[in-house]
Amino acid sequence: MKFYVSCDMEGIAGVTLREQLVRGEPLYEEARRLLTLETNAVTDALLDAGATRIIVKDAHGNGFNFIPELLHPGADYVMGATRVENRFPGLDKTFDGALLIGYHAMGGTPLAVRDHTMTSQGWQSLRLNGRPIGEIGLDGLLFGLQGVPVLFVSGDDKTCAEAANELPGVVAYETKTALGRHAALMKAPQRARSELQAAVRRAIENGNRPKPLRLDGPYELTIRFLHTEQADARRYDGITAERTDGLTAVYKSDHLTGLLAAAF
Template identity: 40%
Template sequence: MKIFVSVDMEGVSGLTDPEEMRAGGRGYERGCELMTGDANAAIRAAFDASAAEVVVADAHGGGRNLRADLIDPRCTLVRGPYKPMRMAEGLDASFDAAVYVGYHARAGTARGVLNHTWMGREIHNVHLNGRIAGEILLMAAYAGTLGVPVALVTGDAAACAEAREVLGDVPAVAVKTGSDRYAAALVPPARAQQMIYEAGRDALSEVANWRTCEVDPPYTLRVEWNATAIAQSCAVIPGVELVGPRTTEFTTDDYTQIVGLLGVCATIAGDVGCTGRHYG
């Protein structure tokens, strides 16, 4: 069995402060350790469920957050910025299942801890084929185009609810429950990581509980940006159409282009519009 683990940071146990997500921010180094702890719980679960290979993608920001010196040595770690498939770098059709650790709810979700979609402040909303989409749908759909089901999602309670909205009765572990965007009732990390391990071991041992996200082509990605300057800059990319003062749209039959375009547009948006706090 071959398992892909994508690890974001906002849904990691113990974290609620935007500073903990940002290199150089207060608590960031400890945040990286907690992120690695949640990842290791999922990795250990995969191997104990008889996985022969586990590939782990650092899916937060620039992809330099998971502690390479603390990660389970049995896995392969994919890290670094500007990965072509960003949060899904390393995933292909050879994998049996995907696991999403530390994921969060889409932008605008009530009580969603650190809720956003792809970027902290530059994006208001994303729609995929007319359906409002967060990172769970975007990444699960990419896995689905490869024929790879999702076996487990971990994050805050709002992220787990979103995962079930997208994937049906998929196994999910809520490690915190938001009272607002930056505040939550936490399951202490040691217990949360044990929960991730136990749920992951059980989920990866029961193929019947895996869920595949199926989105039919052609794929249309609509992004509502927070500024006209970002939308206009992204519309320079061939195939991207400006459909409103700050809204772009792109249609393709190749879902890898959807993921790749999000990465390129995020780079442009960061240069054009990011002048303050990442989640402010």
């Protein structure tokens, strides 16, 4: 069996502050270690469940957050920045499933730890074909283009609720109960890693696996920016890209990857 694992950082057990998420901040190194160890726990669980090939993507920020020396030798790793049209290098139709580890809720979600969509500095929110969407839904669709279902999601309770809404039948695991953007009722990381492994095994052994996420085109993506200058910096042709007010841009395409490449 082959599995693709995408790892973000905000939903990792023990992480709740901005200072843990940004390179150069005093708490970043500790959070890197928590991320790496939680990722290793997932790899262990997949191998125990019979995985023969695992690719793990560092999907946080610049894509270089794992501590390489501590990474589990049983997987291969995508590290460094990749463009959205190639967000998951090495992915193809032969993979049995995907897992989203340490994810966060979409921008604008109340009382969620570090809620945002793709960037916490540039955008308030995204809508795809009129419906709010976050990174769980977007990544689910990108995996779905290859016919690969998302089997498992972990993060805070708001993340897990979003996953259940976006991905019917997915197995979700709560690493923390969010109390606000920078507050949570935390599980100890060692406990979370143990429980996470059991949850991953349940997801792999689930006889009623989710189907790949699909959405037929044409597509319309609406970006709500934080500041007008961010909208000012974009180019608009009035057909495939249009500014509808001071803070809002709308992109249109018949192809999902082309749409995301133009918008992001």
